Amino acid sequence: MSGLRRKSVTPPILIRNARQLLTLRGPKGARRGPELNELGVIPHGAMLIRDGVIEEVGPAVRVENLAAARGAVEINAVGRLVMPGFVDSHTHLMFPPPCTPGEAQREHESAVKVLLTMTGHRLERRGRGYLDAMARHGTTTVEAKTGCGPHESAETKVLRVLAALQGKPLDVVATLLFRFSRAGEGSPEADGAAAEWMCGELMPKIRRRRLARFADLEWDPEPWRQELFRRFLVTARELGFGCKVHADDAMPAAAVRLAVEQEAVSVDHLEHIGPAEVEALAYSQTVATLLPGASFRRGRYAPARALIDAGAAVAIATNFNPCDTPALNMQTAISLACLAMRMSPAEAISAATVNGAHSIGCADRGLLAYGKLADILILNAGDYRELPEQLGTNLVHLTIKRGKVVYREGEVAEGD
Ligand SMILES: [Zn+2]
CATH class of the missing domain: 3.20.20.140 (Metal-dependent hydrolases)
Structure with a gap:
């Protein structure tokens, strides 16, 4: 019985190799004044998701080597920015x-x-x-x-x-x-x-x-x-x-x-x-x-x-x-x-x-931390400061909602 149950559990997801990971970790509640400037940036970050919820966030060298990361489905975010949806x-x-x-x-x-x-x-x-x-x-x-x-x-x-x-x-x-x-x-x-x-x-x-x-x-x-x-x-x-x-x-x-x-x-x-x-x-x-x-x-x-x-x-x-x-x-x-x-x-x-x-009473999202919803973006940017500069460009490579990939950027076909 327990074997059957184990099989039905979906494997965790490991997002590896992020060039920059914005955790937005900080004080409880809405951020005000100078707190708005604190993004909790982790250079070379990784994170682990299980059952739609965030389990680990931290430097890649630590998270990617956790026992819990073994057997995880991997998403490679190399060169990209990872942040909350x-x-x-x-x-x-x-x-x-x-x-x-x-x-x-x-x-x-x-x-x-x-x-x-x-x-x-x-x-x-x-x-x-x-x-x-x-x-x-x-x-x-x-x-x-x-x-x-x-x-x-x-x-x-x-x-x-x-x-x-x-x-x-x-x-x-x-x-x-x-x-x-x-x-x-x-x-x-x-x-x-x-x-x-x-x-x-x-x-x-x-x-x-x-x-x-x-x-x-x-x-x-x-x-x-x-x-x-x-x-x-x-x-x-x-x-x-x-x-x-x-x-x-x-x-x-x-x-x-x-x-x-x-x-x-x-x-x-x-x-x-x-x-x-x-x-x-x-x-x-x-x-x-x-x-x-x-x-x-x-x-x-x-x-x-x-x-x-x-x-x-x-x-x-x-x-x-x-x-x-x-x-x-x-x-x-x-x-x-x-x-x-x-x-x-x-x-x-x-x-x-x-x-x-x-502002809509959802303290369980909007930041990447243990126990929060796995609502995550992987963007085609290496640094968050690129976001406002690229006016009109959709930078989204991947949108993850409650641990599921709901959008993946398409490829451009080579011409003849
Ligand atoms: Zn209105």
Whole structure:
């Protein structure tokens, strides 16, 4: 019996010969201020994985000679960079649906209509296509939001599709994104009723069905909505959701204050924040999630340097959205964070891995250490400082998700 059992156990995997291995080992929790520059670099590193989890990480001379490494399946990373998979902690993966290139941005209501006309299967196929592309570019965990407005069947449809996509092959962390109808279109009565329905009906239902882990808020400055926003976050916390706030408005001071007051896990965008908000975030546990791809399109960047220098915990993500930010490559987010937001390559890498993980409550990934998930990248680079320089090049040679190779770079055929 024991012999049979031994045979069924998959052999460990040994990643050998890495030119440079980034462990990201460091303090528990999100990295802030100067900690973002500490990548825990091991030159000539190796690591051992078993059953989807990391067993050993260290210098090749030690790890490759361990008894446990005998009989392991070997992956040769010679000349290459080994690092944790990217955690894309802010995407709008399924909503709004894609626009025709060149088309003016679609109205919210018509985007909801398009979504409702599509079958669940078709939506799932589309989502699967995006997730495959993300895996090819090195993302191993993705957060994905709803955001269809006060519309139960649309919100539930997106959440069911996200549940169906879970683990195929990436981990998908679902977030319920609450938004009112556009500013200027609501009324205190209609918004009050929408908030009542969201807090009293939809959120408890989604919590019971475990369809989302986070509750996010599309903040806007409409005065009568401020108490409704607070109520949304208070209710979300009572129900056990982690909270997030979209603060992409031109006057985001009240949004940041609310996020910090309600101990939101993250507050995102932040293109327009000033010194007071920087300071508030530096003294809070809330992660400042910056979206360089969205900023590039809108022409205004969040003050990354001021946030990090003040001691804030900063994450970066793509804000991927099939309609108005269809850019899903975290390597590009890292390049833009360095080239346009003056983050150092090490800060950007920490922000795209370990801090992204903390901003979606996943402390079990984003770093390479004993017991963490074996979500690993092998990149065509010998040094991590090459990452931001190679703007637009996909450097991924291999993506490993929970110990399984889910993407391997293809070969170019020789011409005749
Ligand atoms: Zn967003």
